[in-house]
Amino acid sequence: MLERIQKENDIKELNPEELGQLSDEIRQFLIEKISKSGGHLASNLGVVELTMAMHLVFQLPEDKIIWDVGHQSYTHKLLTGRKDGFDGLRKYGGMSGFPKRKESACDAFDTGHSSTSISAGLGYVQARDLKGEDYSVVSVIGDGSMTGGMAYEALNNASALETNFIIVLNDNNMSISENVGGMSKYLAGLRTADIYTGLKKGVTYALHRVPVVGDSLIEQIRKTKSSIKQLMVPGMFFEDMGITYFGPIPGHNIAVLCRALREARKVEGPVLLHVITEKGKGYEPAEKRPDKFHGIGPFRIETGEPETPKKKDTYTDVFGKVLCDEAKKHPKVVAITAAMADGTGLGKFRQLYPGRFFDVGIAEAHGVTFAAGLAAGGIRPVFAVYSSFLQRAYDQLIHDVALQNLPVVLAVDRAGLVGSDGETHQGIFDLSYLSSIPNMTVMSPKHKWELADMLRFALECRGPVAVRYPRGEAFDRYEEFRAPVEYGKSEMLYQESKIAVLCVGHMFETALEVRRLLKEQGYACTLVNARFVKPIDEEMIDGLCRTHRLIATIEENVQTGGYGEHVMEYVCKKRYPAEVLPLALPDDYVEHGSILALRKETGLDAASMAEKIRGLYCHIVSERLL
Numbered sequence: 001m002l003e004r005i006q007k008e009n010d011i012k013e014l015n016p017e018e019l020g021q022l023s024d025e026i027r028q029f030l031i032e033k034i035s036k037s038g039g040h041l042a043s044n045l046g047v048v049e050l051t052m053a054m055h056l057v058f059q060l061p062e063d064k065i066i067w068d069v070g071h072q073s074y075t076h077k078l079l080t081g082r083k084d085g086f087d088g089l090r091k092y093g094g095m096s097g098f099p100k101r102k103e104s105a106c107d108a109f110d111t112g113h114s115s116t117s118i119s120a121g122l123g124y125v126q127a128r129d130l131k132g133e134d135y136s137v138v139s140v141i142g143d144g145s146m147t148g149g150m151a152y153e154a155l156n157n158a159s160a161l162e163t164n165f166i167i168v169l170n171d172n173n174m175s176i177s178e179n180v181g182g183m184s185k186y187l188a189g190l191r192t193a194d195i196y197t198g199l200k201k202g203v204t205y206a207l208h209r210v211p212v213v214g215d216s217l218i219e220q221i222r223k224t225k226s227s228i229k230q231l232m233v234p235g236m237f238f239e240d241m242g243i244t245y246f247g248p249i250p251g252h253n254i255a256v257l258c259r260a261l262r263e264a265r266k267v268e269g270p271v272l273l274h275v276i277t278e279k280g281k282g283y284e285p286a287e288k289r290p291d292k293f294h295g296i297g298p299f300r301i302e303t304g305e306p307e308t309p310k311k312k313d314t315y316t317d318v319f320g321k322v323l324c325d326e327a328k329k330h331p332k333v334v335a336i337t338a339a340m341a342d343g344t345g346l347g348k349f350r351q352l353y354p355g356r357f358f359d360v361g362i363a364e365a366h367g368v369t370f371a372a373g374l375a376a377g378g379i380r381p382v383f384a385v386y387s388s389f390l391q392r393a394y395d396q397l398i399h400d401v402a403l404q405n406l407p408v409v410l411a412v413d414r415a416g417l418v419g420s421d422g423e424t425h426q427g428i429f430d431l432s433y434l435s436s437i438p439n440m441t442v443m444s445p446k447h448k449w450e451l452a453d454m455l456r457f458a459l460e461c462r463g464p465v466a467v468r469y470p471r472g473e474a475f476d477r478y479e480e481f482r483a484p485v486e487y488g489k490s491e492m493l494y495q496e497s498k499i500a501v502l503c504v505g506h507m508f509e510t511a512l513e514v515r516r517l518l519k520e521q522g523y524a525c526t527l528v529n530a531r532f533v534k535p536i537d538e539e540m541i542d543g544l545c546r547t548h549r550l551i552a553t554i555e556e557n558v559q560t561g562g563y564g565e566h567v568m569e570y571v572c573k574k575r576y577p578a579e580v581l582p583l584a585l586p587d588d589y590v591e592h593g594s595i596l597a598l599r600k601e602t603g604l605d606a607a608s609m610a611e612k613i614r615g616l617y618c619h620i621v622s623e624r625l626l
């Protein structure tokens, strides 16, 4: 069946009886491919029928489907002629794991971060209406993504709309882990069997804005709506906001889904379809542990176990362990996550200190201000958050935390290149956006022991501190380099002359290699671990500028506003004759691929950097000889 789907809308050529086989084939295909490439399995298995139904009802690319987060768009990619792309899924130069407008005309909007789809959809709707065009806009948002504030801002804004806008709420009762909060409880209430079976027969949907109504029961509800609706009609939260609610709708029944979507298309105004799906459906290990199969590396299909079991601790593991130790000693230490408890290494903390653990939902902005409130109230909050998601909370960092100099610790995970998730997830801006905030201290550890030392140090600080560390295995060599952490001080590792390399955090490993290559070619090379990106160690730079002609900085962050530029500015301000060579990422977005491939592409691999340093140094020396 899958072979018959060569491009968008081909699915419409299949008979209704063939659709069941197609959904089976799609699931089989996804399990096989993702078991090899890794990717987002459970979320994709959950939306196979929903995606098929949307492709049966709507005409692509004219109609617009906007996937929230976009991690669940694999079936959509399959149904729009991208089957072969799965061989290169998330690989360098291959197909993205998220919707990309440049990849297909059927991808209406690029996503990766959560809770944006209703805003983007509403924008499309207004654009359509302004231009007098006629197409459908469907935003598909998960119940986890409905914990993000932007979704409510958009619903609030959409409520006055008088033209059609379809929001599909894909409710699988899960975020990455179990979903949290009041909306989650509310949706759980709507899912209850009573409402479901009782209303499915007669009033399957609340149809008060559907123009053609033939059912007398619906008519009656319409007439006496205000008095009985609270009892009878589910979805009143949405209805009261002016958004027509249809549901709950069984999300694995293609015929029912198609009918609901067709009805929704008739509504003149915003309409929300509450679709109930099962995360991981059709693959037992993923049904049992949807959290584990949310995003997964290559695994064995028979067992669901990873192809290459993890051998070493990651930075995330180290962070989680040290925080538990510190929490034991300091009862005021609490941990906050924005729906990423396991991803940020807080699983154990949650178990040991449930009363001091806060999952705020996918709500980074709220998480930061919540931390500020905790800190103002005398608690020591640690917000563990991925670098790219913390971008969400920029004003909160300034307005609520730093302006009041509140002691909030930001454990900034997945900093630097993250690899296969691509440009929406690369943590390559945090050094710039954090170090430009007054009162903020920004640190980065070179190995696992330093992460532990920095975290302890951060918990003693009186203002906001960010400790940024990358995804993946923690570097566990060179334990001998473990001078005590001192505020604003960098660490001299190898002191020589002429060329100095200053590295930030995990780039230490690469910097060692850069130095080795330079020395192999006969160049003396000092190596310094920056430790602090804000404040920079001016005293160290003063000293280096006396004995070195070239200072190269290495960081896995964009150059603009990063460590290298801070060093360069200082050297310039002091009018030192030394040259500064900032080695960092370009002013650009970095696509998906292995970290090694991406470093090579961006010139942050050891060989390219050593060559650049050598070239510039030779140039400086020859100029001076002239």
Ligand SMILES: Cc1ncc(C[n+]2csc(CCOP(=O)(O)OP(=O)(O)O)c2C)c(N)n1
Pocket (backbone or CB within 6 Å): 043, 046, 069, 071, 072, 112, 113, 114, 141, 142, 143, 144, 145, 146, 170, 172, 174, 175, 176, 279, 294, 338, 339, 340, 362, 364, 389, 392
């Ligand atoms: C701003 C932001 N924070 C965190 C994430 C990480 N994340 C990706 S998917 C996801 C859970 C989404 O849950 P839901 O919307 O219910 O989709 P499901 O995977 O259950 O289908 C999270 C927290 C993100 N993509 N964006």
